Amino acid sequence: MSACGVGHIYGERAAVADVHLDVVAGERVAIAGPNGAGKSTLLRMVATLLRTGTGTLTVLGEELPGGARRARCGIGYLAHDPLAYLDLSPRQNLQLYADLFGVQDADRRIDDLLERVDLIARADDPVRVLSRGMAQRLALARMLLHEPRLLLLDEPHASLDAAGTALLDAELATMHADGRAAVIVTHEVERIASVADRLVVMRRGRIVVDEPVAGRGPAQVRARYEECIA
Amino acid sequence: MSMAVNRPRWTRQLAGLIRKDLRLELRTKETVMAMVLFSIVTLTIMQFGFGTRDDDLTRFTGGLMWVTLAFTAVLGVGRSYVAEREQRVLDGILASPVPRVVLLAAKAIAIVIYMAITELVVIPVVGIFFVKGPYWDSIGWIALVALIANVCIALSGTLFSGLALFTRARDLILPVLFLPALVPVVIAGAGATHAVVGGPHDMSEYRGYCLFLVGYAILFLLVCIATYDAVFDD
Amino acid sequence: MPSSTTDHASRRVIGARAALIWGVIAAVLVTVASVGVFLVAPEDADQGVIQRIFYFHVAIALVSLVIFAVACVAGILYLRTRNVRWDDVSVTAIRIGMLFSVLVIITGSIWAKASWGTWWVWADPRLVTYLIVVLIYAAYFVLRSSVDDDRRLRYSAIYAIAGFVSVPLSFYSVRIAQSFVHPVVFTSGGANMPGSMLIWFLISLAAMLALFIALLEVELVGRRTERALRALSLRLESS
Known part of the structure; x- marks a missing residue:
């Protein structure tokens, strides 16, 4: 994906302004920043859920908004909310998304994923009765369902339980090999060292730092982040 | 891991979305139950609103039926996106490669x-409550005009419920948007029903109203196709 | 930066000049039409002086349809270009259209009182249609005031289109309902107008059209100025 001078304005306040960001295949980019820095807004624009006000945004080779529908086929989006119907079961939710994304051999793929996120025993209970961590693991399965080439994660660690976090980290670790990319918006700066290759810090809608993580440990990343937003 | 992007077929997307709505409705049974109850209560109120317990309202059968169905439609249409909004699923649907018109079609079909289920109750109840004279032999004609009118209601209703979705006080906004657009449907539905109930049938009149409803449906279909992309284009 | 500012300023001046010109044209035409309709045009044999309200009643009704068509086209153009200027045109047109529709109802009501002795006649298709039209477009403002930012402009544009489709549907449904119950008696009366009446009718029509354009231009100048002012104050704030 490639963003060039991208911005978005809510009313008369610019939530994101003049952002330039390129993410190449196999790269994992972490976006950090204080509340209201525009991280989630930027992610929603990349997820084709919000139009760019200014600049051009290209995702998976498709320029938005014109190519949004083709781009959506290759995007996996993990939001704060599980994006699942509470009165349907995990399996029924995944069936819906399999239909929407045109997933081949859907039943096998769904069973496979439910197994991986350890929900197969609860596959037919309504999502309403599942715990928050379970629902978020379902969201993880939903995100991976159509084998997306670009993962967009909004605060993934805030709502995932330990099992979910381990799964996600394992998934992110394999991304290099098969040329998929990820953008991770996060508060938990310490985690960046283990899940991302690049650190981007946003402040008041603008990118203030964009540099490789390059083997820094959690404490060093935290120190660097504090320095950036000071 | 394959790099080939799946090309989702819209027929499968549509079927998936309708199946989802029906599954939700089967589990909760909220919408249809409320619509049926509401319509019967409204019909009961009508008798006292228009006369005393003794008055013969046969003449007003069409009007009573379609005013009731119009208000019931507002109620049902208002529930269209409730699950998506309250459970915050809409982003997930919108982030998938589904054409917005397919979303509209799925909601409209629901x-x-x-x-149709509501009318299955309302049409016989109207006959029992209000009509003195022939009614049951023309029930097929009433069902036909109801079917056409349902398409009209569904198309304009889905468009307006999409507009009301993110407004403040949306439960008030929807009737204000939707009811004026329903006036022609009520006029034509009541007129067509009137033409075949409680006396000699006037088929040319009936046909005229039905054709008008078909025209209404086509016009709103075109508007929906032209604008529905923009409804969800944030 | 200086070039864009002058560009902006000059455009605003051009808009103001157009508003002024149309204002003068409208004033002249409305005066001519009023004088003609009330003093020159021949008196109707059956209805007497009250028939003179017909010139304005029908002219306003016809022009209001044009206005809503303008709003609909501006809505389509807004959705295509996402340029806020088209939203300005759309909302202003609907505001004026509402004014005209209310005038149609008032003049029609006066006419009904004089002809049939009651202020409201459900048998008059024009009165009933315009009542529905007023309800349709009143909802536009309710919708507009309950959403913000981008959505407000987008939803307004969509509703301007859907509303305009509802107008002929309402008109036609009222008409066919009437024609089945009893044949339409009250036609617009345009078909069998003598030439001297027709001329004054056409002048009234032109006057109302000019009035609409003048009102539209004035309002648009106001809106553009206001927006430019807000942008300026925002820039001053941030610097």
Whole structure:
């Protein structure tokens, strides 16, 4: 994906302004920043859920908004909310998304994923009765369902339980090999060292730092982040 | 891991969305139950609103039926996006490669089904409550005009419920948007029903109203196709 | 930066000049039409002086349809270009259209009182249609005031289109309902108008059209100025 001078304005306040960001295949980019820095807004624009006000945004080779529908086929989006119907079961939710994304051999793929996120025993209970961590693991399965080439994660660690976090980290670790990319918006700066290759810090809608993580440990990343937003 | 992007077929997307809506409705049974109860209560109120317990309202059968169905439609259409909004699923649907018109079609078909179930109750009840004279032999004609009107209601209703979705006080906004657009449907539905109930049938009149409803449906279909992309284009 | 500012300023001046010109044209035409309709045009044999309200009643009704068509086209153009200027045109047109529709109802009501002795006649298709039209477009403002930012402009544009489709549907449904119950008696009366009446009718029509354009231009100048002012104050704030 490639963003060039991208911005978005809510009313008369610019939530994101003049952002330039390129993410190449196999790269994992972490976006950090204080509340209201525009991280989630930027992610929603990349997820084709919000139009760019200014600049051009290209995702998976498709320029938005014109190519949004083709781009959506290759995007996996993990939001704060599980994006699942509470009165349907995990399996029924995944069936819906399999239909929407045109997933081949859907039943096998769904069973496979439910197994991986350890929900197969609860596959037919309504999502309403599942715990928050379970629902978020379902969201993880939903995100991976159509084998997306670009993962967009909004605060993934805030709502995932330990099992979910381990799964996600394992998934992110394999991304290099098969040329998929990820953008991770996060508060938990310490985690960046283990899940991302690049650190981007946003402040008041603008990118203030964009540099490789390059083997820094959690404490060093935290120190660097504090320095950036000071 | 394959790099080939799946090309989702819209027929499968549509079927998936309708199946989802019907599954939700089967589990909760909220919408249809409320619509049926509401319509019967409204019909009961009508008798006292228009006369005393003794007055013969046969003449007003069409009007009573379609005013009731119009208000019931507002109720049902207002429930269209409740699950998506309250459970915050809409982002997930919108982030998938589904054409917005397919979303509209799925919601519209669900509304047609809910309205049809409601009419299954309302049409006989109207006959029992209000009509003195022939009614049951023309029930096929009433069902036909109801079916056409349902398509009209579903198309305009889905468009307006999409507009009301993110407004403040949306439960008030929807009737204000939707009811004026329903006036022609009520006029034509009541007129067509009137033409075949409680006396000699006037088929040319009936046909005229039905054709008008078909025209209404086509016009709103075109508007929906032209604008629905923009409804969800944030 | 200086070039864009002058560009902006000059455009605003051009808009103001157009508003002024149309204002003068409208004033002249409305005066001519009023004088003609009330003093020159021949008196109707059956209805007497009250028939003179017909010139304005029908002219306003016809022009209001044009206005809503303008709003609909501006809505389509807004959705295509996402340029806020088209939203300005759309909302202003609907505001004026509402004014005209209310005038149609008032003049029609006066006419009904004089002809049939009651202020409201459900048998008059024009009165009933315009009542529905007023309800349709009143909802536009309710919708507009309950959403913000981008959505407000987008939803307004969509509703301007859907509303305009509802107008002929309402008109036609009222008409066919009437024609089945009893044949339409009250036609617009345009078909069998003598030439001297027709001329004054056409002048009234032109006057109302000019009035609409003048009102539109004035309002648009106001809106553009206001927006430019807000942008300026925002820039001053941030610097």
